Amino acid sequence: MKLDTRALRYLTTEDWRVLAAVEQGSKNHEVVPTPLIAQLSGMRGGNNVHKNISTLAKDGLIAKVKNARYDGYRLTYGGLDYLALNTHRKGDTIFSLGNQIGVGKESDIYVCASPSSRQLVLKLHRLGRISFRTVKANRDYLRNRNAGSWMYLSRLAAQKEHAFMKVLHREGFPVPEPVAWSRHTVVMEFIDAFPLRMIDSVPDPGKLYAELMDMIVQLAQRGLIHGDFNEFNILIKEKGGSGGQREEETEEGSAFAKDATLTPILIDFPQTLSTNHTNAEFYFDRDVNCVKRYFERRLRYTSDEPGPFLKDAIKGIDNERRLDVEVEATGFSRKMAKELDRFVEPVSNEVEGAEAVPADEDDLEDEDEDEQEEAEIDIEDVEGFEPERESREAGALEQPDDATV
Ligand code: ADP
Ligand code: MG
Structure with a gap:
């Protein structure tokens, strides 16, 4: 989906206010009825609201939905993009x-x-x-x-x-x-680096391999498993070397100078999980095997050492320093994690031959046709979900300056 920022510049204060109203109304309404949009926007005189609504709809920020019971609008991804960009701008x-x-x-x-x-x-x-x-x-x-x-x-x-x-x-x-x-x-x-995937050869694959395995172990010692630890989510930053220049760069990938120092940077965390997860070992092993397989196939490097293994990594784990527990306590709660997990499996498909996730109770439940009707998220029910507070933060009531996003 393309992010088209053209309309950001000419939206008026009222347009923003109406857009924020549609977002707020979406909290309880799949389709936000037009009178509710007017009410939530706090604007007097219904006519104006219709003008704003039509501007927003023309720009694809909201979409008209004809419902069996009533007509109304829903926020589009474009509209959500705009609201988020406005927050970051403000x-x-x-x-x-x-x-x-x-x-x-x-x-x-x-x-x-x-x-x-x-x-x-x-x-x-x-x-x-x-x-x-x-x-x-x-x-x-x-x-x-x-x-x-x-x-x-x-x-x-x-x-x-x-x-x-x-x-x-x-x-x-x-x-x-x-x-x-x-x-x-x-x-x-911004990390100025290429994903490992783009790199054909490294000066010392054994060293990089050991560093990556160490990172997996270090994470586990703090209670975390990345869950998608693969060559797309590891960026390789180059320090030093022969003027920072790569020896060769081809369409396929690139190689580093022999004396370059490479630092792996890990990205992409939506599927991160706790070492206490029911399938923790499966995900830990899969992360390890992703790296193993990649080094064997692409960098022609095979380690003599077995493992690492989750049970060794979490031996003597300091509960006071667990990051899974900290995140759960301070921001992203267990309940939220469950909501997300239920719909987003930490499955890696980016790597050929990636194993399937073992079936768990949820999976079995999902096969059951009768359960489908209940697969609804109750936003109100989720801890820490405060859209109103955020739409205030969004500064959605003010018009953005020119020359900014
Ligand atoms: P996805 O969940 O869609 O895989 P990622 O976070 O892995 O998203 O990002 C996709 C790609 O975007 C990465 O492979 C990388 O090339 C690039 N990328 C992501 N974050 C950064 C960053 N902070 N700095 C530089 N490039 C990044
Ligand atoms: Mg990724």
């Missing part, structure tokens, strides 16, 4: 938006810049995109449900990613610094 997080640098399985990645010209990355989570990770969800959920549910899940994914990156960065793990999150978006440090 919070002085993002000043300008640059090129799209990645289309992930379930995200769009853009480079952007802060007011002080710091290069950043904007990640927009798009859980509605059909992909392997949401096979389960597509099966029993998308079929009958509205787009609002996807927006809600994308929002949970962003919140989760930000929460984990925050503690990991603080604890000195090599992850991009998270800067902010709003709705379905996370803003983070």
Whole structure:
């Protein structure tokens, strides 16, 4: 989905107010009735609201829905993008938006810049995109449900990613610094590096291999498993070497100078899980095997050492220092994690031959046709979900300046 920012500049104060009203109304209404939009926007004189509504609909930020009972509007992903961008603009997080640098399985990645010209990355989570990770969800959920549910899940994914990156960065793990999150978006440090996937050869594969395995173990010692630890989610940063120049760069990939120092940076955290998860060992082993397989196939490196193994990694784990427990207590609660897990399996499909996730009770439940009607998320019911507070934060009532996002 393309992020078209053209309309950001000419939306009026009232347009923003009406857009925020549709977002607020979406909390309890699949289709927000027009009179409710008028009421929530707090604008007097119904006529104006219709004009704003038609502007927003023309720009694709809201969409008209004809319902059996009433007509109304729903927020589109475009509208949600705008509201999030406006929050980042108001919070002085993002000043300008640059090129799209990645289309992930379930995200769009853009480079952007802060007011002080710091290069950043904007990640927009798009859980509605059909992909392997949401096979389960597509099966029993998308079929009958509205787009609002996807927006809600994308929002949970962003919140989760930000929460984990925050503690990991603080604890000195090599992850991009998270800067902010709003709705379905996370803003983070830009890492000037290639994913491991793009790299044909490294000067010392044994060293890089050991570092990656060490990272998996270090994470487990703090109670965490990445869950999608593969060559797409490991960026290889180069320091030093022969003027920082790669020896060769081809369409296929690139090789580093012999004396280059390589630092792996880990990204992509929506599927991160606790070492207390029922299937923790499965996910830990899968992360380990992803790296093993990649090094064997692509870098022709096979380690003599077995493992690492989860049971060794978590031996003597210090409960006081558990990051899974900390994140759960301070931001992304267990209840939220469950909501997300139910629909987004931590399945890696990026790697050929990736194993299937073992069936758990939820899976069995989902096969049951009768259960489908109950697969509905009650937003009200979820701890810490405060859309009103956020739409106030959004500064959605003011018009953006020119020349900004
Ligand atoms: P997805 O969940 O869709 O896989 P990722 O977070 O893995 O999303 O990002 C997709 C791609 O975007 C990455 O493989 C990487 O090339 C690029 N990317 C993501 N975050 C950053 C970042 N902070 N700095 C530089 N590139 C990034
Ligand atoms: Mg990824």
